[in-house]
Amino acid sequence: MKFEELGLAEPLLRAVRALGYPTTTKIQAAAIPPIMEGRDVLGCAQTGTGKTAAFALPTLQRLRQKECRVNGRGRKIRTLVLAPTRELALQICESFRAYGRYTTVRQAVVYGGVGQSPQVRALNDGIDVLIATPGRLLDLMQQGFVDLSHVEVLILDEADRMLDMGFIHDLRRIVAKVPPRRQTLLFSATLPAEIRTLADQWLNDPVDVRVAHASVPLETIRQSVFFVDQKQKLQLLTHWLLGTAWTRTLVFTRTKHAADKVAKSLLKAGIEADAFHSNKSQSARQRVLLRFKAAKPLVLVATDIAARGLDVHGVSHVVNFDLPADADNYIHRIGRTGRAGASGVAVSFCDRDERSNLQAIQRLTRQTLTVETRPESTTAESNEGQASNARRQHSRSAASAPSPACHRKRYSTARRPQESRCKRPA
Numbered sequence: 001m002k003f004e005e006l007g008l009a010e011p012l013l014r015a016v017r018a019l020g021y022p023t024t025t026k027i028q029a030a031a032i033p034p035i036m037e038g039r040d041v042l043g044c045a046q047t048g049t050g051k052t053a054a055f056a057l058p059t060l061q062r063l064r065q066k067e068c069r070v071n072g073r074g075r076k077i078r079t080l081v082l083a084p085t086r087e088l089a090l091q092i093c094e095s096f097r098a099y100g101r102y103t104t105v106r107q108a109v110v111y112g113g114v115g116q117s118p119q120v121r122a123l124n125d126g127i128d129v130l131i132a133t134p135g136r137l138l139d140l141m142q143q144g145f146v147d148l149s150h151v152e153v154l155i156l157d158e159a160d161r162m163l164d165m166g167f168i169h170d171l172r173r174i175v176a177k178v179p180p181r182r183q184t185l186l187f188s189a190t191l192p193a194e195i196r197t198l199a200d201q202w203l204n205d206p207v208d209v210r211v212a213h214a215s216v217p218l219e220t221i222r223q224s225v226f227f228v229d230q231k232q233k234l235q236l237l238t239h240w241l242l243g244t245a246w247t248r249t250l251v252f253t254r255t256k257h258a259a260d261k262v263a264k265s266l267l268k269a270g271i272e273a274d275a276f277h278s279n280k281s282q283s284a285r286q287r288v289l290l291r292f293k294a295a296k297p298l299v300l301v302a303t304d305i306a307a308r309g310l311d312v313h314g315v316s317h318v319v320n321f322d323l324p325a326d327a328d329n330y331i332h333r334i335g336r337t338g339r340a341g342a343s344g345v346a347v348s349f350c351d352r353d354e355r356s357n358l359q360a361i362q363r364l365t366r367q368t369l370t371v372e373t374r375p376e377s378t379t380a381e382s383n384e385g386q387a388s389n390a391r392r393q394h395s396r397s398a399a400s401a402p403s404p405a406c407h408r409k410r411y412s413t414a415r416r417p418q419e420s421r422c423k424r425p426a
Contacts, residue, residue: 011102075126076150134170
């Protein structure tokens, strides 16, 4: 449906039009009406379907109806949004700022990994919406910089990811400081049993909004797989990137070390690339993201830290350099492309030791990935390399093999006449 049909205020509609959103997505059309009615909502939708706007727009509508004209300590935090990662928290803050650009609503974001002084200044200036990661928020609460006693709307985004990251105890401590009479919105890409338990505890008679089965990837993404030995993956990736018309590409590895190694290898091959993982400082990660979002983007080689919450438009390709051990992470990885109705491509590299991971992914997605044929050049080089290795191993074996005489002398147990024994030189 059109946003005008939802009853949003004109300043919000003007912001939506400025962003170029003609119609709502399914999750937005289903979630915005009950949120505007003040109902609690348990939302589940595929990644990349517009969940942020689904809770940001109706929340801004509520805040606008009772705008605060004062600043400083006179402006109380009325909405709290919790997110699992720094990148997602920053993107949610940017979305609130973009949707509320024609309102007086003020927002700020707090997260760890950087100095707290700028964040404390933003809090002291007075805000209506606070977006935070749990760890830094608790730290600032203990220091007395954050007062949650006036929160009217509590939003938990990517709740399943926060549980996976071990934030459950932090979440309980934070929710205990929020007034019990509030509106609670819980959004997640998956709904495991732990999320349902939290929903029963924190949500009051929620509206259950599910757009599609969370395990089914977006239909706009073309998925395929290359069967390749682990040692040949770098060669195949380089060849594939040089021969593919990509615009903005994400490459996922299993470890931080592998991300660094792949990025360096691509740079040597003349392909602009950089690594993105938790060992990098927050400022370094932000610089890499800015380069990734630039007009001439680089190849972003990342761990699963980028599998959720990284909302970058125009990601044409996602490459699973290493298949994830958790099939759910495959859904989140490929969800970085094919966003907002656009088409995308997801390619996976599968070693023989990863076949079980591939089977789990295909069972979860109920799809059989198209098998790609490796380029002849990489296959030939691979076969030549295997033959060369075999020749080297054969040569080493031949050089180290004992002579027949030594072999008899070393292993024979039969007694020999005294005169037949070899005499050692004096």
